Amino acid sequence: MAIEERTISMLVNNQPGVLSRIAGVFSSRGYNIRSLCVAETINPEVSRITLTSRAESDFTEKIKKQLDKLVDIISVTDFTGAPSVQRELMLVSLLLTVENRREVLRAVDLFGCRVVTMSEDHLILEITANKDKTAAILKYFEPFGVEEMNRTGAIAVFRQKREG
Amino acid sequence: MDTIGADIVVKTLLEEGVEAIFGYPGANTLPLNDRLTGSRIRHYLMRHEQGAAHAADGYARATGKVGVCLSTSGPGATNMVTGIATAYMDSTPMVAITAQVNSDLWGRDAFQETDIIGITMPITKHSFMVRDVNQIASSFRQAFELAGSGRTGPVLVDIPRDILSAPCGDQPKRRPAAPPSKPAGNPEQIERIAQALSRSERPVIIIGGGVKLGNACDRATEFVQTAQVPFVTTMMGIGSVATTNGFNLGFIGTHGNELANRTVHQADFILALGTRFTERSTSRIEEFAPLATVAQIDIDPTSIGKNIRVDLPLVGDIREALAALIPLIVSRERKAWQERIRTDRQTLGEKLIDGGCGQAGTLIRKIQAAMPRETIAVADVGLNQIWTVRTWQSHSPRSLLTSGGMGTMGFSLPAAIGARVGAPDRDVVAICGDGGFHMNIQELATISTYRLPIKIVVINNGHLGMIRQMQDLFYEARFTTSFLGDTVDLTAVAKGFGIQAERVAMDEDPEEAIARMASAPGPYMLEAMVDPNAYVYPIIPPGRSNVEMICGK
Ligand SMILES: Cc1ncc(C[n+]2csc(CCOP(=O)(O)OP(=O)(O)O)c2C)c(N)n1
Numbered sequence: 123m124a125i126e127e128r129t130i131s132m133l134v135n136n137q138p139g140v141l142s143r144i145a146g147v148f149s150s151r152g153y154n155i156r157s158l159c160v161a162e163t164i165n166p167e168v169s170r171i172t173l174t175s176r177a178e179s180d181f182t183e184k185i186k187k188q189l190d191k192l193v194d195i196i197s198v199t200d201f202t203g204a205p206s207v208q209r210e211l212m213l214v215s216l217l218l219t220v221e222n223r224r225e226v227l228r229a230v231d232l233f234g235c236r237v238v239t240m241s242e243d244h245l246i247l248e249i250t251a252n253k254d255k256t257a258a259i260l261k262y263f264e265p266f267g268v269e270e271m272n273r274t275g276a277i278a279v280f281r282q283k284r285e286g
Numbered sequence: 287m288d289t290i291g292a293d294i295v296v297k298t299l300l301e302e303g304v305e306a307i308f309g310y311p312g313a314n315t316l317p318l319n320d321r322l323t324g325s326r327i328r329h330y331l332m333r334h335e336q337g338a339a340h341a342a343d344g345y346a347r348a349t350g351k352v353g354v355c356l357s358t359s360g361p362g363a364t365n366m367v368t369g370i371a372t373a374y375m376d377s378t379p380m381v382a383i384t385a386q387v388n389s390d391l392w393g394r395d396a397f398q399e400t401d402i403i404g405i406t407m408p409i410t411k412h413s414f415m416v417r418d419v420n421q422i423a424s425s426f427r428q429a430f431e432l433a434g435s436g437r438t439g440p441v442l443v444d445i446p447r448d449i450l451s452a453p454c455g456d457q458p459k460r461r462p463a464a465p466p467s468k469p470a471g472n473p474e475q476i477e478r479i480a481q482a483l484s485r486s487e488r489p490v491i492i493i494g495g496g497v498k499l500g501n502a503c504d505r506a507t508e509f510v511q512t513a514q515v516p517f518v519t520t521m522m523g524i525g526s527v528a529t530t531n532g533f534n535l536g537f538i539g540t541h542g543n544e545l546a547n548r549t550v551h552q553a554d555f556i557l558a559l560g561t562r563f564t565e566r567s568t569s570r571i572e573e574f575a576p577l578a579t580v581a582q583i584d585i586d587p588t589s590i591g592k593n594i595r596v597d598l599p600l601v602g603d604i605r606e607a608l609a610a611l612i613p614l615i616v617s618r619e620r621k622a623w624q625e626r627i628r629t630d631r632q633t634l635g636e637k638l639i640d641g642g643c644g645q646a647g648t649l650i651r652k653i654q655a656a657m658p659r660e661t662i663a664v665a666d667v668g669l670n671q672i673w674t675v676r677t678w679q680s681h682s683p684r685s686l687l688t689s690g691g692m693g694t695m696g697f698s699l700p701a702a703i704g705a706r707v708g709a710p711d712r713d714v715v716a717i718c719g720d721g722g723f724h725m726n727i728q729e730l731a732t733i734s735t736y737r738l739p740i741k742i743v744v745i746n747n748g749h750l751g752m753i754r755q756m757q758d759l760f761y762e763a764r765f766t767t768s769f770l771g772d773t774v775d776l777t778a779v780a781k782g783f784g785i786q787a788e789r790v791a792m793d794e795d796p797e798e799a800i801a802r803m804a805s806a807p808g809p810y811m812l813e814a815m816v817d818p819n820a821y822v823y824p825i826i827p828p829g830r831s832n833v834e835m836i837c838g839k
Contacts, residue, residue: 139403139415146407187588193412193432 127156129172129201129208129278130186135194136162136169144171144195145250147188153177157210157275168196170175172277174253205281212249212273214263218242222266232257244269252276290323291419292450294457295383298426301460304354306707307383308332308341308700312358312398314385316451327761330707330736333728334739335362337700340726341367343378344701347687348662349708350501352379352433359386360398364405365443368694370440371409375691376522377499379438381429382410386446389417390447395696406442413442419454427460435466437586438499470610471583471602479557479581479598480614486555486579488623489515492538492567495522495690496560496584500604503527506559509608514617515557516627518546520567522690524559525680535627541672541827544634547832549627550575558582560604563593573831583607642823642837643646643673645816646745649796650677650717652742656797657802658713662687662705666698666718672822674717684709688693696725699742703729706738715741720770721750730783733809742780742811743800743802747818748772759839760828780811787811 134140141160148155151180159172177185182200189198194238201208218240230237230247238246253276260271295318307329311319322329332338335357337458342353353373357366363384373380374750380525385393403413412432414425422445430443470476483489491513507527510517519526519537527534536543538550550556556578561567568574571594584590590599600607643650650673653663659681665674665688680686687705689697695737702716723744733740747754753768780787786806790796792815803810824835 139407139413142404143407150408191586191588 125176126179126202127174128177128181129174129206129276130189130199131170131199131278132189133163133196134169134171135196136167137194139145140169140192140194141171143192144173144189147192148175149251151184151188153185157273159275159277164246172275174276184276201278201280206278208252208278208283209214209250209275210253210256210272212251212260213238214247214249214260214268215270216245216247217269218245218261219267225273226263226266229262235259288324288453289456290317290450291320291422291445291452291454292317294419294422294454295426295445295450296321296325296327298423299354299462299613300325301626302430303351306330306345307356308338308345308704308707309356309383310335310358310362312360312362312385314387314398314447314806315356315358315362317447318356318383318385329356330703330732332700332703333731334726335365335370336696337703337729337732339366339380339382339695340372340697340700341704341707341729342380342382343373343376343697344368344664344687344704345708346373346378346380346704347376347435347701348684348705348712350684351708352381352430353704354381354383357385358382358398359384359402360400363400363402366694367405367409368730370406370442372689372692372694372697374409374438374496375410376689377438378440379433380440381426381433382406382440382442384442385450386415386444388448389446390448392446392588394620403444404441409440410437412440413444416443416445419449419452420457422449423457423460437496437584437589447734456676468606469601470606471600472716473610475598475600476607476610477614479600480585480611482555482579483513483515483557484582484616484618487576487620487627488553489513489555489557489620490535490550490553490559490578491515491517492550492556493517493519493523493526493559494559494561495520497523498527498605498683500560500585502559502605502608503632505605505608505612509612509615512612512617513615515547516540518550519560519674520564520690521688524566524675525683525686528681529654535631537675538832539681540569541676541822542567542832544824544835545627545631548630548634550578551831551833552626554576556580559608559713560584562589562832564594568594568832570827570829570831573833578612578644587650587698603735606797609664643677646670646673646814646820647677649814649816650674652797652800652829653715653741653804654678656800657715660711661713661715662702662709664688664702664705664714664716665694666696666716667695667724668719669747669755669820669822670719670721670722670745672718672752673745676822677784695719695722698722699726699729699733702740702742703732703738706768707738713739715743717743717745718745719751720744720776723776724770727779730780730785730811734784737808739807740809742809744776744811744813745816746813747816747820749818751818751821753816755825758821759825759836776813777811780813785809785811787813789813789815791815792817
């Protein structure tokens with residue numbers, strides 16, 4: 123069965139233990155969670171969890187139905203393949219040298235990265251983009267000496283109002 | 287006395303119709319034990335928390351009601367784990383209550399503190415940590431609602447001692463619950479299933495444990511009769527449809543009946559009711575029912591297509607779905623199919639003396655003959671389980687209880703206690719091996735103390751018989767770790783617990799001893815010695831398909 127990257131978003135009761143149950147659904151079936159984002163929604167009793175996982179194409183059969191069954195999960199949405207906007211936030215801390223400075227700054231401009239701080243020999247960038255783009259940007263900067271990198275994992279919303 | 291949290295627990299349990307709790311106390315349960323006393327709920331003091339959980343499970347299996355067990359925190363709670371997992375694997379409705387250390391001690395590795403919710407997460411439907419007295423009633427109500435609805439199962443409620451002891455006011459009365467919605471499922475799909483079944487030439491119905499759990503046994507019987515279609519069961523489905531009904535071909539799987547396995551293999555249409563097709567039922571999955579279009583009906587969407595490819599899935603309440611299906615079925619005579627099954631039945635029947643159960647089969651048959659018709663048999667695990675489920679004739683749905691999904695040795699004795707407490711008008715006989723008997727042997731004390739007139743049959747082969755058989759067949763008869771020895775006098779042990787007991791030698795006719803057991807007013811233990819080389823046949827070797835049964839070495 124084909125393995126593909128899945129983005130799943132859930133509305134859950136904002137309660138202790140919920141995340142652990144969700145993690146259990148994935149781990150007990152041998153799936154690895156690749157990224158995870160949790161935050162309260164407008165209603166503080168409800169949180170949204172967005173996660174990505176590489177899963178087989180029978181994902182719906184194996185995982186979504188299990189998630190649907192968890193008492194504290196209000197809804198599960200699979201964004202994979204649906205028209206949606208997906209973003210992740212990445213912070214990259216780069217070493218600046220006399221040799222790379224020009225090229226790095228040109229790339230920062232081209233990629234539309236936000237400069238958080240900059241000193242003689244050091245630069246922190248903030249990048250908001252979809253996962254493919256953050257990956258490409260990171261790959262580009264890597265040879266220049268990435269000191270540290272951290273990213274949030276994807277969050278997503280649908281592009282248009284859904285039916286029903 | 288002022289009202290405290292424990293009173294709310296008792297009150298809520300009463301509202302839920304609880305009559306019996308199986309438990310074991312500890313410092314943290316004491317506020318609850320104290321307030322249970324004098325209530326209409328009877329607390330049965332078991333001799334081990336595993337026993338308490340199995341007893342609650344047996345109670346639920348015998349009655350269809352939610353079983354309740356109670357333990358203290360730490361070791362009490364962890365002792366229940368096997369019992370909770372056993373209930374989970376067979377979808378038994380159960381509420382397990384664990385007392386927890388005071389909430390100001392959480393996370394400090396306090397005395398007898400364990401994260402029982404974390405430990406039991408994969409083996410419960412859900413769990414509640416009660417953090418506030420005002421949540422007690424709602425947590426318990428939800429727990430019962432969840433345990434007993436949809437695909438039923440165990441729910442755990444963890445409640446700290448300080449909350450049990452906290453003074454509180456009365457809590458809001460239970461709102462009359464809306465009757466749970468029981469959808470039959472998508473009507474178009476029901477139509478399609480009916481058409482496919484009516485058109486098929488070689489149909490078979492597979493009846494799983496879900497038919498009993500969904501209280502759909504009468505409907506399933508009606509369905510079989512209307513459709514005139516032969517049926518097989520899984521081990522958990524045995525007894526759902528009266529076995530005397532001519533359409534029954536036995537149960538499928540590793541230790542199942544050859545006729546059942548063969549018929550499924552040849553079928554062109556399968557209607558599966560309340561089964562998840564575990565590998566115990568299907569054996570080598572790639573070769574299971576290779577010719578069949580498969581329709582599957584289950585209340586639990588995750589059980590559909592979990593293990594096999596399904597052509598016509600239907601998520602719905604079995605009882606309602608069958609009611610919708612019955613009027614749509616066109617019954618027809620399928621002469622060739624019936625003829626084929628008849629011939630198979632004949633040739634296979636000749637091959638196996640006593641249905642492959644030998645001396646033990648005869649013993650169990652004689653026991654059933656000596657006991658009242660409504661007797662409940664509780665089978666343990668091992669050869670004794672297979673012998674029992676293959677021999678015991680179920681005359682009603684809740685007459686044969688066994689741990690199918692988990693295969694927990696030691697289940698039978700405590701589960702029999704629960705069954706008897708739940709069904710005091712029915713006789714209960716626990717049938718186990720010598721290995722499984724040891725595993726919860728302490729519950730003899732419970733039986734003895736409460737004078738529960740449970741009959742216990744230990745089929746003693748001096749070995750872990752099923753392990754021995756596997757070593758004999760698949761490990762070139764290199765026997766190791768399967769000999770239990772003959773130094774323990776089980777009959778004397780039972781007597782020591784205050785239970786009448788006797789031993790029947792291997793070459794002795796058990797009939798008279800059985801008669802004494804059957805007519806004894808109190809509990810009775812019968813130790814029947816059998817040949818350690820008596821195995822169960824046919825059996826499917828690991829990795830083989832359901833039609834590759836072997837009938838000897
Ligand atoms: C708690 C537990 N431990 C181990 C097993 C593995 N096991 C399955 S059958 C069996 C042997 C059972 O022996 P006995 O109870 O004497 O019954 P017999 O097979 O001889 O009838 C064992 C050890 C199990 N099912 N449950």
